[in-house]
Amino acid sequence: MSGDWAVAGYRHVRELGRGPGGRVVLAVAGRTGEPVAIRYLPPGGRDAAAEAELITALDHPTLVRQHEYVAAPHGAALVGELVNGLSLERLLMAEGRLAPEAALVVFKTILLGLKAVHGAGLLHGAVGPGAVLVTGDGTSRLGGLGVAAFTGGGPARQRAPELWRGGPCTVATDLYAATAVLHECLTGEPPFPSGTADEHCSAPVPLDGVPGELVPLIAAGLAKDPGERPLTAPIFLGRLESVALAAYGTAWETRGREQLGARAAVLSLLFPLAGRLPGERAARFRGGRRARRGALTALAAALALLACTAAAVYAGGSSGGAENAALPGGPGDAFAEEPPLSAAPTAAPSVRASSPSPRVSGMPTPHATRSGTPAPSGSADLGDGPGRPSARPPATVPGPPGPTPFRATGVQVLALSFDPATGTALAQVRVTGSGRGTATVSVQFHADGVPHGDPVTTTVEVNGEAVVGVSHAFGACPSAYSAQASVSPGDAPPHGLTATADCAA
Secondary structure (H helix, E strand, O other), X not given: OXXXXXXXXXXXXXXXXXXXXXXXXXXXXXXXXXXXXXXXXXXXXXXXXXHHHHHHHOOXXXXXXXXXXXXXXXXXXXXXXXXXXXXXXXXXXXXXXXXXXXXXXXXXXXXXXXXXXXXXXXXXXXXXXXXXXXXXXXXXXXXXXXXXXXXXXXXXXXXXXXXXXXXXXXXXXXXXXXXXXXXXXXXXXXXXXXXXXXXHHHOOOOOOOOOHHHHHHHHHHOOOOHHHOOOOHHHHHHHHHHHHHHXXXXXXXHHHHHHHHHHHHOOHHHOXXXXXXXXXXXXXXXXXXXXXXXXXXXXXXXXXXHHHHHHHHHHHOOOOOHHHOOOOOOHHHHOOOOOOOOOOOOOOXXXXXXXXXXXXXXXXXXXXXXXXOEEOOOOOOEOOOOOOEOOOOOOOOOOOXXXXXXXXXXXXXXXXXXXXXXXXXXXXXXXXXXXXXXXXXXXXXXXXXXXXXXXXXXXEEEEEEXXXXXXXXXXXXXXXXXXXXXXXXXXXXXXXXXXEOOOOO
């Protein structure tokens, strides 16, 4: 990377990629040792400092977090979270197309990310397989924020027809690009591999290789006329949930994440933190050297204690077995090679040297009886005289507390949508919890203020937060409908939302 500038306060480790959106570098923060990803934006982009301020304020679990924007005489850079995974683009190149459920999991991540971006008054403008990162546990994240703002365009293979005609980037153009990514996940190829204006503007949407049940999603998202695409990301999410639920059942998302994680885990050696960071080996050597010195000191103390104990045991005519006592933290442990850093889906681990404190275990501790004869630890004390043993009970060490049971802490109906063609409503429900666990969501739908049918119940895996779609068939189009959601375990209050259906559609 000779000739490239570096953001002050960070030490470069290696380059992760370089392209039209700039170069991305794995770096380490000088103060904390935390690994980060720095995107050095290409020169010549427009001044987007105000937009960068909004980007760094975004904080959503489906987005790659951007910590700060740095403007310097040499150029501009975005310092962001390091996701220990690989790009969807590289995954597709190496492994080929995804199973439908896995492709829909990626699509849902993109739509949830776009919902957060659009809700902040921003547009992404650079959605593509290279902007999606996948980790070994099947979690996917939408990155690439700020690329379009600073470079003036996104990847050609996902560029909407109106952009080829000189139109502005809109919500509809982001949704077109998201659908193009879904198409590539399902078929292994982008819809228009050549990435030309004629293809995007005139050629029919290619549907070969797209599962029949997912054709409506592809056709809607890749419509030539932006007015024929779903109006917003939440509306598209509603369609996605409805189609996925009907085609693949309630567990489609869990299966999709497992499939995605299995595909990514095959390529885990390509993850940024698959190997040690420079300087870590030296830190481990220094820590190991300190551990060896401490271990030798502990070993000397242990041998002295062993000699005293052996003498006392010999005097009492008993064999204490002290020669077999273990010495954890001794030289063998100090020289042991540690495994590489493991994959982290959200926050990357800090890099710091650690020196284990050597200790001696397994040694019997002698104590004197009233007769002056040393006795091994664990033998009964003689009280104040013959036949009067001490009533003092043996000391007990309490075990560690058990894990805290999972509890749902909140439930919210985020959005309601209605499909007049099928008479089906879809509620997007967000559940928050005390950690990782399984929550049961129950939704009662109403038509014109009257409960309609039985409550619909489903389960969802929560890791701090999760969003699940719950559908209900009304049959006929209600003029007004609502959904009220509750969740267990926990005592979170129920939440409801009311919407008006477009019965003329």
